[in-house]
Amino acid sequence: MNYELLVRPNILALAPYSTARDEQSDDEISIWLDANESPYDNGVNRYPDPHQRILKARLAELKGQGVERIFVGNGSDEAIDLCFRIFCEPGQDNAVAIAPSYGMYEVAAATNNVELRQVMLREGDFALPEQELLEACDDHTHLLWVCSPNNPTGNAFPLSQLERLCDRFQGMVVVDEAYADFSQRGSMLSVLENHPNLIVLQTLSKAWGMAGLRLGLAFAAPEVASLMARVKYPYNVNGPTQREVLCRLENTPLGEHVAQTVSERERLRSAMAACSCVEHVYPSDANFLLVRTADADGLYRFLSAHGVMVRNRHRVPGCRGCLRLTIGTPMENDRLLHLLSKYPSL
Ligand SMILES: *Cc1c(COP(=O)(O)O)cnc(C)c1O
Secondary structure (H helix, E strand, O other): OOHHHOOOHHHHOOOOOOOHHHHOOHHHOOOOOOOOOOOOOOOOOOOOOOOOHHHHHHHHHHHOOOHHHEEEEOHHHHHHHHHHHHHOOOOOOEEEEEEOOOOHHHHHHHHOOOEEEEEEOOOOOOOOOHHHHHHOOOOOEEEEEEEOOOOOOOOOOOHHHHHHHHHHOOOEEEEEOOOHHHOOOOOHHHHHHHOOOEEEEEEOOOOOOOHHHOOEEEEOOHHHHHHHHHHOOOOOOOHHHHHHHHHHHHHOOOHHHHHHHHHHHHHHHHHHHOOOOEEEEOOOOOOEEEEEEOOHHHHHHHHHHOOOOOEEOOOOOOOOOEEEEEOOOHHHHHHHHHHHHHOOOO
16 A cells, blocks of 8 residues: 555655664663663653553564554544544645544544545444545545444444455544444454555543553554554653563453443343333444433433433434433442432432
8 A cells, every 4th residue: 555645745854753762772782871761760760761662562472463453542532533633634635534422533623734524424323424524534534433333323344344445545534433342343453464454443441440641552564553553742641651561461361341331321221211211222333322311401401410420422413412421330230220200309
């Protein structure tokens, strides 16, 4: 694949910031006087590894991908911004995205002065409008954004459909899989090698329970991962985060909470469908439910007045009347169900 036609010329020409430590193997050095750090060991006095080598090796093993295909950043948000910065010339190139979807695509497009063309998901079942997405593209469309499972609608799209988009679209397809661990659909990582124009985003913020550590992942062809590494801030993932994530990946299995969240999701879904204040509960492949009600603002105020914070999506095009509810612990979910059964007055 010829990335040169898609990448901004200034990025192609970029010489990355290099540290003295890139030129020398660590083993031969015992005294570090190259980076103007404090020499007094307090656990964080040294700059972290800008290449996150140990962490990437562990993630590569965990995900069954080569290290050369992995980018790690300060949350998925960093990877989202880098996609625009690398592939879209401000004021000239554009991107296409499904709607409703994750708000960061719009924010990152706007901060990079890139037009984002939003294509509504099919009314009723939020299916992927494959043809409309492709029709929204022109010669300057360099990115196509699909979130699957999608936030806030909760549904995942068939891998075969996403693969077809990769085959038919000339630019880069970014599939945001922040919620993939809660879904039965599988991951586009399984076909990454077949699609040089595919970028898969994942995160430790949801199923892995590490939102506070800020670690996002991108998987792509080695050429693309290396562009991302060149454009990122050198020390984009701090030392304590690299160490803490490694330690937690060793010691905490992903499975237990994911299985519980999924079973709680299904319990909530059927219980909420029986609440008179709920018109419809959309099926979900994620750790949240999108719920349509007759009076979203009223229900939102009622829940927050009783100490339960949810996300009001009523004003998002395509989500009229909808609240997005994260799946909590069984006790938290019981409390939510109790409040829903009492609405409008407790
Ligand atoms: C929560 C979420 C993320 C995660 O963002 P981080 O910056 O990694 O915490 C990414 N994409 C979507 C669609 C999300 O909902």
